Amino acid sequence: MSSGRILLLAPIPPEVRDRLAAENELVSYEKGASAPGFEIAVTTSMAGANAALFNLVPDLKLLLCNGTGLDAIDVAEAGRRGIVVRNTPDEVVSDTADFAIGLLYAVGRRIAEGDRFVRAGRWGAERLSPARRVSAMTIGIVGLGKIGQTIAARASGLGMTVLYTGPRRKDGVPFEYVGDVLELAERVDALILSCPGGAETRHLVDRAVLSRLGPDGIVVNVSRGSVVDEAALIAALESKSIRGAGLDVFDREPALDARFTGLENVVLSPHYAAVTLETRAAIGEALAGAVRDFRAGRKGAGAAQ
Incomplete structure (x- = not known):
């Protein structure tokens, strides 16, 4: 077996790579090749791993995932084969929540649009129309997991009213639960999406939801691009049937729909x-720790969350 070696199934951030390389030999995977002898491999939320890949890495026991999302990893098949999947959901919570609030301000207060306005030399000859007071908004969070709850806490601390929806009501949270996303959209100034991707949430935010959100409404997406029907969103932005959107994820990233780039009322990240x-x-340390635990036979090697 490959004690001390880790198979790199996909490119990972250099900071994470360096942390793992400090204690391990990293070996790049040649796509489609058989790679016996590796007990540990690392992938990303976007690259994923499936049964066909598991067949090519037959000795795999620990699959590290740089990222939170598991919709591209066949977790059920991994479980059947005795492969532990260790992702990094806790490590991304704080910064993702901060960014969601940042996108809300960027759209609501037209920060990115104002930057373009000044750079284009339009200030003086023209004026921007008024923006919205973000701290007075009512926001609806779709998916009140760890990230959603942190967004809610940030927003509440800034003075916003917070409602949320999800598969079920959360015990012990001080925010109002709304069981239907259509009703939620109708009651809020902004929808912030922090739910998992996958078949169950694909196009959850569609034309009907955007219509309920209305001409003053904002969409912020820090979850997965698949959660939004992008054709319906582009149509709503073009017609100004919603106020705007802040998007950190896209359905076919990085090959996003080119129509987004011509719209003033969307912030793209x-x-x-x-x-x-x-x-x-934090991600590098978490994955390195999972490797140490696995090699020491400790149960702390972790599992998908």
Whole structure:
């Protein structure tokens, strides 16, 4: 077996790579090749891993995932094969929540639009119309997991009223639960999406939801691009049937729909919400710790959350 070696199934951030390389030999995987002898491999939430890949890495026992999302990893198949999947959901919480609030301000207060306005030399000859007071908004959070609850706490601390929806009511949270996303959209100024991706949430925010959100409404997405029907969102932005959107994720990233780039009422970000030095360091340490636990036979090697 490959004690001390880790198979890199996909490119990982350099800060995470360096942390793992400090204690291990990292070996790049050649796509489609058989790679016996590796008990540990690392992938990302976007690259994932499936049964076909598991067949090519037959000795795999621990799959590290740089990121929170597991919709691209066949977790059920991994479980059947006795493969532990260790993702990093806790490490990205704080920065992703901060970024969601940042996108809300960027859209509601037109910060990115104002920057373009000044750079284009339009200030003086023209004036921007009034923005919205973000701290007075009612927001609806779709998915009140760890990230959603942290967004809620940030927003509440800034003076916003917080409602939320999800598969079920959360015990012990001080925010109002709304069981239907359509009703939630009708009652709020902004929808912030922090739910998992996958088939159950695909196009959850569609034309009907956007219509209920209305011309003063804002959409912020820090979850997965698949949660939003992008064609319906672009139509709503083009017609100004919603006020705007702040998007950190896209359905086919990085090949986003080019129509987004021509719209003034959308703020675009390159899946950047958790990209901070602090989060990268925490992810690297969490994955390195999982490797140490696995090699020492400790149950702390972790499992998918």
